[in-house]
Amino acid sequence: AARGAGIVRLSGGTFMAGTIWLKSNVELRVEEDAVLLGSPNLDDYNEEDAFVQNYGSKREGWAAKHMVIALEATNVAITGKGVIDGNSAAYFDESKVSRCFIGKAGWRFGGFRPGERGEVLRPGQELLFTQCKGVRIEDVTIRNMCCWTCVFYGSEHVRVGRVKVRNGFRHLNTDAFDIDCCHDVKIGDCDIVTGDDAFAIRGD
Numbered sequence: 238a239a240r241g242a243g244i245v246r247l248s249g250g251t252f253m254a255g256t257i258w259l260k261s262n263v264e265l266r267v268e269e270d271a272v273l274l275g276s277p278n279l280d281d282y283n284e285e286d287a288f289v290q291n292y293g294s295k296r297e298g299w300a301a302k303h304m305v306i307a308l309e310a311t312n313v314a315i316t317g318k319g320v321i322d323g324n325s326a327a328y329f330d331e332s333k334v335s336r337c338f339i340g341k342a343g344w345r346f347g348g349f350r351p352g353e354r355g356e357v358l359r360p361g362q363e364l365l366f367t368q369c370k371g372v373r374i375e376d377v378t379i380r381n382m383c384c385w386t387c388v389f390y391g392s393e394h395v396r397v398g399r400v401k402v403r404n405g406f407r408h409l410n411t412d413a414f415d416i417d418c419c420h421d422v423k424i425g426d427c428d429i430v431t432g433d434d435a436f437a438i439r440g441d
Contacts, residue, residue, distance in 0.1 A: 238263050242312075247271040247319065255281025259307040259315075267319030267377055275304050275360065275383070277327030282360055290367050290390065297410055299361040299384045307366045314373040315364070323382035328359035329408055362388040362415070370394055380404065385412045386431070393420040397427065404431040412437050 238260030248268035255276045259265060267273055276282070282302035285293060290308075293301035304323060307313045315321075361384045366372050368391040375396075379386055380403040387402075389395050397414070404411040411432045416422055417439040429435045 247273055247317075254304075256283040256303055257305045259305055259310060259313050261310045262312045264314040264316060264373075265305070267315070267317040267321060269318040271317070271319040272322055273304075273320070274322045275324040275327075275363070277324055279358075279360065288367070293361045299359050299410060302360045303365045304360060304363045305365065307369050307372070309368045310366075311369065312371040313366070313369060314375070315377060316373070316375045318376050318378075320378045320380060321364070322380050323360070323363050323386075325381040325383050325405055325408060325411075328383045329405065359383040361385070364388065366390065366392050366395070368392060372396070375399055377401075378403065382411050382431075383408075384410050385415050385437075387413065388415040388417070389419050389422060390417045391419065392422075395419060395422040395424075397422075397424040400427045402427065402429045402431055402435075404433075406430065406432050408432040415439070 242262035244264045244266055246266045246268060248271050251272040251274050253274045253276055279300060279302060285291060285301040288308055291301045293299055363382045363384060364387040366389045370393055372392055372395040376399045378401040382404050402413040409432060412434040413429045413431045414424055415437045
């Protein structure tokens with residue numbers, strides 16, 4: 238980013254990380270033989286007051302901590318045929334079934350979420366693009382997310398294609414794509430299996 242533009246390549250292994258800040262004119266390319274794995278330690282992620290637009294949900298049990306953040310950036314991308322893994326196994330306790338959603342569509346037999354009474358015990362929106370211009374996400378497999386998978390907030394000129402999403406079918410709040418107050422967003426040719434909305438669109 239300091240040089241004005243560039244590509245960061247991950248290849249040949251598994252790379253564990255906390256928050257990655259994606260800067261303007263930078264592409265994060267995860268090659269086919271690579272996995273970017275979310276840290277099992279919440280302390281490895283951003284501070285919750287890192288920027289004014291940030292928020293979490295104590296009621297739903299997720300923190301304002303993210304795997305990738307692009308904040309007010311221009312011309313950013315995540316590409317490659319590799320895997321971005323949110324490491325949900327570190328945060329969801331599948332021995333505990335949440336009964337709070339019984340009777341609503343989707344979790345007829347109950348869903349899993351960490352903690353009781355809404356403690357914040359997991360990362361929140363995993364790939365977060367806040368007030369960005371020019372976003373491209375292509376070809377990657379995104380799996381095992383702990384919360385909303387890919388969030389576009391107040392962004393424009395967004396292109397997503399050929400992305401595979403594989404989240405736990407009974408993991409609550411694991412939306413695939415959340416589009417909030419955006420302009421010119423095109424998402425296509427994606428293959429989605431998740432425990433919540435495939436798409437959630439907001440405009441307030």
